[in-house]
Amino acid sequence: DIQMTQSPSTLSASVGDRVTITCRASRSISSWLAWYQQKPGKAPKLLIYQASSLESGVPSRFSGSGSETEFTLTISSLQPDDFATYYCQQYNSYPTFGGGTKVEIK
Amino acid sequence: QLQLRESGPGLVKPSETLSLTCTVSGDSLSSNNYYWAWIRQPPGKGLEWIGSIYYSGRPYYDPSLERRVTISVDTSKNQFSLNLSSMTAADTAVYYCARTLTTMVRGTRVSLYFDYWGQGILVTVSS
Numbered sequence: 176d177i178q179m180t181q182s183p184s185t186l187s188a189s190v191g192d193r194v195t196i197t198c199r200a201s202r203s204i205s206s207w208l209a210w211y212q213q214k215p216g217k218a219p220k221l222l223i224y225q226a227s228s229l230e231s232g233v234p235s236r237f238s239g240s241g242s243e244t245e246f247t248l249t250i251s252s253l254q255p256d257d258f259a260t261y262y263c264q265q266y267n268s269y270p271t272f273g274g275g276t277k278v279e280i281k
Numbered sequence: 282q283l284q285l286r287e288s289g290p291g292l293v294k295p296s297e298t299l300s301l302t303c304t305v306s307g308d309s310l311s312s313n314n315y316y317w318a319w320i321r322q323p324p325g326k327g328l329e330w331i332g333s334i335y336y337s338g339r340p341y342y343d344p345s346l347e348r349r350v351t352i353s354v355d356t357s358k359n360q361f362s363l364n365l366s367s368m369t370a371a372d373t374a375v376y377y378c379a380r381t382l383t384t385m386v387r388g389t390r391v392s393l394y395f396d397y398w399g400q401g402i403l404v405t406v407s408s
Binding site: 176207209211217218219220221224230262264266269270271272273274275 | 318327328329330333341343344377379382391392393394395396398399400401
C-alpha cells in the first residue's frame with residue numbers, strides 16, 4: 176500500500192499567516208491527491224482534488240500543488256475559521272490518508 | 282442536496298459483528314459516476330478507509346480488514362451497509378459513509394476522492 180506522511184503534525188499560527196502543510200507519498204501517485212479539512216466533531220470536508228483543483232465553494236486562499244511524491248497545501252492568509260486538522264489522501268491505488276496536521280492558534 | 286446518514290448501534294460487545302447502514306437522500310445510489318465508501322476514525326486519530334462498493338459491482342476492501350468486512354448495497358432502499366465481524370476495542374471509532382467520485386481509466390472505473398460525507402456514528406466496543 177502507499178504510505179502518506181504529513182508534516183508537521185501540529186502547526187501554531189496566527190490569523191493572517193501564510194501556512195504550508197506538506198504531504199509525501201511513499202511512491203509516485205502522479206496527481207491523484209486530495210486535501211480535506213476536519214473540525215472537531217465534524218466529518219472531513221473536501222478542499223482540493225487532483226492535487227491542485229479547488230472544490231466548489233472553497234475559499235481561494237486555499238491552494239494545492241505538487242506531483243509524484245511531494246505535495247503541499249497552502250493557506251495564503253489564515254482566517255479564524257481555518258483552525259482545524261487537515262488530511263491528505265491519495266487515490267492512485269486503494270485510498271490511504273496522511274496522519275493529519277492540526278493547525279492551532281499561536 | 283445530497284445527504285448521507287449512518288445508522289446502527291453505538292455499542293458493540295467484543296467478538297460480535299457490527300452492522301451499520303448508510304441512507305442516501307438527494308441522489309440515486311444507482312448513479313453511474315460514484316462509488317460508496319465506509320471510512321472510520323478512532324478517537325483522536327486519523328482516517329482509515331474500510332472499503333467501497335459500486336451499485337452494480339463487486340466491493341473492494343482495505344487488505345488489513347478484508348477478512349472481516351462485508352459491504353453491500355440495496356438500491357431499492359437507496360442504502361448501503363457495512364458488516365465488520367470479530368470486533369475488538371481497536372475497532373472503536375467514528376464510522377463515516379461517503380460518496381466517492383469516479384473516473385474511467387483504460388475502460389476500468391476507478392474511485393477518486395470523497396466529496397460528500399455523513400455526519401458519522403461513534404461505535405464503542407465494550408462488554
